[in-house]
Amino acid sequence: MIIPAEQLSNQSFDYIIVGKCVACTAGLTLAARLAEEPNVKVLVLEAGQANIDDPQLLRPAIYGVHLGNDSYSWDHKTIKQKHVDGRESSWHRGKGLGGSSSINFLCYTKPRLATSMGFTDFERLGNLGWNWKNLEQYFQRFEGFSEPTEEYKKRTGVKTETWNVGRQGPLKISFPASISEAEVRIQQAFLNNNLPPQGCHFLPNNYDPQNHKRTYATNAFYLPYKDRPNYKVAVGAHVNRVLTENTRNSSWSATGVEFFDEASGKVRTVNATKEVILSAGTLKTPQLLELSGFGRKDVLEKIDVPLKVELPGVGENVQDHIFLGISWELKDDVPFDTLDLLRDPAVAAKHLELHESGSGLHTIGVIGFAWNSFDMFAPQDKQADIYDKMKDAVAKIDDKAHPGLREQFEVAMERFEPGKAGSPGCEFISFPGFMSGPNTPEPGKRYASILVAMNHGFSRGTIHSTSSDPRKDPEIDAHYFEQSFDLNIHIEMLRFARKVANTSPMKEMVVKEVNPGLEIQTDEQWGGMAICFRAKDEGSADEMAVDWLKKTFSTTWHTAGSCSMMPREKNGVVDTNLKVYGTSNLRVVDLSIIPLHFASHSQSTVYAIAEKAADIIKAAA
Template sequence: MSTDLKFSPQPEDVADKSFDYVVCGGGTAGLTLAARLTEDPNVTVAVLEAGEHNIGEPLIDLPGQFGQQFGIPKFDWSFPTTAQKFSQNKEYLWQRGKGVGGSSAINFYAWVKPPAKDFDAIEQLGNPGWNWAEYAKYTRLSETFHPATEEQCALYPHTHDPTNRGHSGPIQVTVPHTIHTVDKLFQETLVNKGLKLIKDPYGGDTIGTWMASANLDPRTMTRSYAATAYYLPNRHRKNLILLTEATVARVLFATRVRGEDSELTATGVEFVHGGKIMQVHAKKEVILSAGCIQSPQILELSGIGRKEVLDKIGVECLVDLRGVGQNMQDHTYFGVSYELDSNAGHKTYDLMRDPEFAAEARKLHADLKGMQHIGITSFAYLPYTAATPEAPALIQRAAATVDALKKSGTLEPGPGQAEILDKQIENLKDDEVPDLEIITFPGYFTTITAPEAGKSYVTILVVLNHPLSRGTIHATSNDPFAKPEINPSYFENDSDLENLVQHIKYIRTMPDTEPWKSGIVREMDPGPKYQTDEELRRRRAFLPLLTCTEHLAEYIYDCHGTCWHTVGSTSMLPLEKQGVVSPELKVYGTRNLRVVDVGIIPIHIATHTHATAYVIAEKAADIISGRRRV
């Protein structure tokens, strides 16, 4: 790491000082927001980041290292979930970025955006201004798109629509190195199966098969993310300060005076640095950008949340805000892998398992060549109705689960949850809303069977986009260093499991279609052990007709895990719908406390959430500053 990148601010530069805005979390949204607010030289911002200063780390900067940061405390929080009652009591780890840039520093850098109808649904739930038209404007502010080179287009016909892309934003977006032989195999097969080939999926229409971009800087083929794009170019601003290794303990509020409005006024933040408790003061606002997991935890540590949760952890309840930590939704995923025809000349990521090849790829990266700057590029999204003739019956059964839940009396008070679930069922019936997602990883990416040296593989990754199951995230202690309790409630609604089974069934029809039929040798995972049959599962008394088979369900239980796209724990909804923040992102019951991160998304969207985190922060900057850049 060069000395120019070393972090200079010290605790004394922040402790007991006053800033206009104090941002809790130096991750994707936090750094974006801080950079935009400090474009006004008269505005001061302090950012508190619990992780280390990781800018310049090769393990972050160099692409082609999918998940290698996971489990390393310097880079990853590694949050455990509770044992999952509906997934064979398994516990899962949720990886989240720890350090400057947050999860944008450790994700798989696929630059993907939602379908228009998914984002419009957020507005329809009671959030004026949070729609696709607004999304399209703000996402262009965040990016600079670099088209594929002539050399890339000679191998694969990359297409794009420049009107859908940004051309002057901080995040550099380009077409990464692709395994064009595998991309052709996947794309041509799906087109032959009837899917539409999309020229550019960044205009709100994602149903079909298409090639994704990646947030890589084509000048260096290194990761372009919040730290390098929004913070690093602005680090010398006198009105912006970022303090790392500063763990937020709680938000501080002014003492209420009898007869005053009941809303709380945030005056600053208490944080821990080097084992010492310190405070920083906010003249205007405190903003939580700690992510879907830790923003609700900070709210609860600050006395905002469910009274019964706060009583349990010994925190005085200042605002009994019922939605904090509720309505959490997570994308879960797993893979289906195939061995490729060895005579087809594929050069897949499997080569990187050879240490000598990997070392050579690292050397080639300096010349912008080689497999080190590979990306995950081939995506396909399709509605339920295009995936299986069983769709009408399956949708009807999903609707029955929602009706049963509403009649059971176990839904949270207020109309919010019922309205969201009804909206999801409505979307399941809509041919313009994608419910199934499959992604091509050009290599072996499953865990049941071991790959063989010298062979090439392809893995089709499966993602559950619109889960009907709802989870929770809550603090377990008043200690800010204690990890919160995460219960995603995977498969509490059986329709989620059924959706994933249908993914597998659809993928297993691909070998009936050319060129997939001739291009693959055999299915590796799940493999012959996991076959469908006519035995109907009866895991729920109220769902006797569920069509998931035990075998495929077992494979899903064994292999699924978080897709790192959690939303909803600080939902943007009207208060009477059990919302946590308003459309202006203010926490209900407060004058000047906001949440700005993906936790505000109240209904899940069929996309990877990285690009959307920038959109939320870009829009929040205009809301907070009162300006309008789009």
């Protein structure tokens, strides 16, 4: 099914799907579903390589080793960030078939409380039919959840009886064979801080319980379908632009794509008789639209690309999830292992052998989560202060410069309104090992970390082309902490994470905090971070604290929003059928369509968007 790109020159397919980065997750899913119709010819163009049956992708518990490795990831970088002392941030994305589903941390989560917030907010922003009631079926279509045994449930405390999850889909989802005792203790410490049980629980992984390997888009939506004669994939195919022609009704029709064939070094074209679908991800889809003549007039003028449809929302409204890690050294006599032991080459070799038999550290996953709204742990005065700052931000919005943003902020504010149950966008993840900075782990020591992830940020970034050269990355500006209360929320979460670490049964296993470290100790220091952020007190402990936060926070690689699905007059780029405004047959199917970010890791939603898109496209055929 993988064909040499040179064979595509001037060929025709009904549907051409452009995949790169995270969106080849969506691209393969969509292609497999469209190719269910035997008379439909589907082509997927992937810029990376196939990387099939690669143990570096399939082996769990080697988190982060792919990032920065040119064989597996694209190393995109933001420009220097104004509000974090000029720091650049690396936005790695999966390079190869399956996109970022091939290199993520295997966490499988779905948006919670989506009936009242999250997906239902999509509909409130003008997208009729995009609500949880309608979308839930698309999650269940691809989910292939394996129920854990009763013995496993008893041993770990996992409860799945009330889960509404698909069990017959092609993407295998299960709990890993082992759960670290460190995670069990951290979970109980969260519960002992009066967080509700429905927010604190273990969640499954993209993990095949039969062979104990990663499951991702390639082994779910490519390998089982690879013998279909109407489903073709070409790798090493870097799409330059969408080819279009103007139709009688003044809209533009996509006729194919131009791409660079890496193997031959030649530029080629391939034709589409029905549709072109961009699944190039939040970072690259807006660039492809701009290079094809769709976007902001001023951006296209600067790169000398003729304007076809003026869409000011292309590359705007970019939203990201961010996290910080806090790590603690564990006592030498704790009766369990952590992933830290894999740093020893001899131990790592032993656990590679154990993995073949379904045991060892490579059967441990990241599964411990506490999803909570801000009101569940933040002091009331902090809630009120941050909510007031949000209202101030809304009042300052220039509706002419940023159409639709006021409505987004007003909806997002409801997630933080004091005295009301909010959205569970404050996420705490337990990690059975060391994941923080800047201090490094000591050889032979074991650690536990809590990752503090804030999913409902208000700051909005941009992604725009700076050249007509498609191989040059666009300018990525995250605008991190442009809204100061994004920082305030994160601070309160960090304070709470430290409180959890000082609660039984977690505190009994801890020797000391390694990051941020003992020099930043008191609540007053944490609380002073926001003040220090606005006006540094040279040499103070507060400055040390805020300096640590700025230098060590990271993206969670869930970036969304750059081609938002909203009404066109509100800076929307695609309509509710995912069709680009001003075109008759050009669609976007990836995370860039999300108008307002939700409280979950994003990969499950990418699959669901692709499943829904398949139904939309089939109905229009």
